[in-house]
Amino acid sequence: MNDQKETLPLLAMATLGVVFGDIGTSPLYTLSACLSAMSLPPTAANLQGILSLIFWTLVLVVSVKYAWVIMRANNQGEGGVMALTALAAHATGHSGRLRWWILSIGLLGAALFYGDSIITPAISVLSAMEGMEVASPAWKPLVLPLALGVIIGLFLVQRRGTAAISHLFGPSMLVWFLLLFGSGLTWIIADPQILLALNPWYALHFFGIHGIGGLVILGAVVLAVTGAEALYADMGHFGARPIRMAWYFLVLPALALNYLGQGALLEINPSAAQNPFFRLFPAWATLPMVVISGIATVIASQAVISGAYSATRQALLLGYVPRLTIIHTSASERGQIYLPGLNGVLMVAVIAAILWFGSSNALSFAYGTAVTGTMLLTTVLVFFVARHSWQWPLWKAGLFCGFFILLDGIFFGANLLKLVAGGWFPLMIGLVVFTTMSTWRWGREILARKLYPDAISVEAFLSGVTPIEPIRVPGTAVYLTVREHGVPHAMLHNLKHNRVLHERVIILTVKFEDEPRTLPTARLAVLDYGQGVYRFTARYGFMEQPDIPETLKSAESPNFRWNPSDTTYFASRQRVIPTADAGLALWREQLFAILLRFSTNATDFFRLPPNQVMELGDVVELAHRVSDAPKRG
Template identity: 45%
Template structure:
């Protein structure tokens, strides 16, 4: 599941609603970036439904039942829930769990349930990290396993080749994807066209498979094989993995182009392939079908075309994995800006595209996790047991958030909202529950990653809140400090900017500076960087300042959670704050806190230790705010929480 993959579209300040490119061009671009994850699901989704733990009999009735389930799942979850409904819930053009939570928080005001919405959004984000580890592993492995269809003797080379491709993919991230990204759309268009053609040919051979469009066969599957059909849902849901990416990536391409791509091209191609796999299986004798169902995707092609199909599928999974990794970078950046993850080193890999970023810590952590997954699970069928639970968990959470959206933002009456939400909760809840049965076989992995990520995110948010509260309790009012300091310290030429997390009180760095150095600059600016709950802040609202007299100013720079916090650039537009800022005559003073255990700790000691570790290992504010390295002074202080 890709959450917010870097994309070749500019981000306007208004949040992505206006696009310079045409709707068709954006729709084509979306095919290359957004649909890789869901587009490579045919490699393993249909296979795992029959070859997985459910032990489904391979006959006409069951093949029609499975294909019908895939069709209606894609229609309900992807086409209706995400593309039709949730894409209307944009936060200034942006989508995704965190963007949706920010939108809901803004409309809920001081509601007593606001904390629950925040927790749900954070947990959905946490589950995404588990998914982002499994997606590259299962996608690339399933494609390379196609070599065994060409020649069973190549089995021993599958894992080395898959690991080589994955390591190369992660090594590529530091260089950026702007150049290779231009090839994504053409390659994926070829891929979708090929799989649609292969499926369409099989449908022509056995058009009886089109009866699966009738939901009767999905219902009869449950009527005749209740438990088996329920277990099959755990594999059927693999066909809709990546559905949240369509919502998350909306800001890059816009609602209209995304819908055009999905309904006009991607969904028909995927359905043709799934129906084609079903038609091929249904048209074979039982013994032969039992062999073919072990890898039906590659067997759709005739023998001479299987190796080219393996190559094409491998490139497609490479692109799908790239989108997931880019999504991990983007969601991490959003979480940092919203205060759930400590500052990390973020590098921009494109001079023109703000969304193309690289976060080394996230990249290498994902690479290690993916390598461990491949070596531990050995093949894509084993990984399929671990896949799906994170996706269905996130989709179920999005359904709950959708209920809040209907009532709090769109102002629906509860008797309108309840039936709609109930339908999706039944569908999504059934998928999630079916996947819980796979916990012993590997489903524990994404859950474990999700819970660890949730613990870290909430610990950081809680610790940060406690630290700010303790600092504000002992903070000296700025007005009193300015009056007492103006005559008690020597004024020296230049500008001193003291970075402060709060818009009230005197920063500890300023107090320590005057205590130890006994000087004040001619111009003293207390600067706070605020992150709004919108993706982009209007440039006219970027800066705010208050002249406190005697050369003291309090200034605020505002950024959206999708924007880079570039303080020197922001200061260029703050000329009224005592004149222009000359970086050669400006010094930045930062506070670095050391935590001490309190007599009355605000959270358990073990969580305080985790928070202290995260604080020590967070990136310097100098790097995060793009401050000039030779103009920064750090002063330490101690804080009890």
């Protein structure tokens, strides 16, 4: 217990670089975006109203909703929308229709997360580089090239991993938050009247002045809480206590004082409205702050990219994404992974966003729809967890979730007003990702039904095996199959063409559970059919990397001896021919066929020794009876 207390401050500092990078760099652009959203002059009434909205949004959304309540919804210590979806689906039981809705909500929330993953690096790095314009307007032409250079360098370095420098992220962001705190406090002392904005009455008074049209401002106010989802998503890395400690005792005070300091500056000097953050500092400190803010935004972008890697791996293991190449960049840190394919797609998308929008102010119109959409869906999922897992009474779950569904809905609606100006961008990304994930999930289900309509039972198969036929050859054959019953296709193919059966046969099914990790005692279930034939079912959590040879090694016992060197692994690889009768629209069948073609082979994914693997191919038409599955367009 004492060791835990001693490491708590260190863990809290480590969270600064991973959890709070995104929300910590929001002061670079939020207040100026709020003023430009309605072309408001920086009068005292406007500033106090906007700052009051920002402060109470931070308190309600981050302090109350995420830090206080949602972080209780941990799936064996793990957080994030995919972990929450699995927890909600498990808590509500196996009701088909309700489970389908929960999974769809979670899948859409995960899809919207990728829109945030693209815009965050773009707007953060651009806003940092725009500080050069404050130092000298002549440097404006350098902003875009430098921002693109930073982004390209950031994505290219991903293949080397960040383990060597990640221990510097926390101290670097500690310096950043102290600068936010100090610079804001300096201007508050110069104009203490700005502290009136802490009164929520000024937020309400703002809408009294501007009427219903004032809701437009909420589309920019929400920029102050972008990154709030990271508190929950990164809970598995640090635990809830260090994250809460860092938020309540450092991050929230630093953010609040910096926003108030910017407001005090604008009350004293309204001409600083274009870029109030960098004008908090003396002229001689502008360029050093550009460098420091550049470092902070790179760290924030790194955290978002790492989060995208982690979310994709979870989606992959839960069956929503094709097998992708996953490279572990650190031998000691489990979370340090690199996905080359995803990295390339993200880099191209971020570059496209920077070139298309051209400035952080223009990007602010695109920012928010994905974030608020994810927040809204997260609240809906928490309702099911509160009712069925926490056993909250209906009135309590309804009151809490209803309030935040209303709040999130207002923020989401305000951001939809920016749809034409740029809000379409993250929604389009989310729609593409959702379509891809759902197509892969449904396509796999149809493919499994097509491949195994009437699988031969192992017992029936063994009844035809005699001491003479087929010929038994030395060694072990491991047949990978998605089905927990019947004889695998690859095994029948091998017997048909080679007319032999290994002296020891293992039919292996790998299942990924809706929990982060499985207990070692529950990892492997073994069924002995006799005659040297076994069925192994290996179970992994969605945060674990499957390693088949290591799992087989753990199965050794006096009754089962396994020699890795004389083992041959058999895997099937399918090629799909789209038809008009598969239960999916033809264009989705074609998309599924493309995804299947680019799916990583089983050798790499399951860490099989390449020189001991045989892949047997199947050409499959997806067509089946219409009654087998509902038509999905």
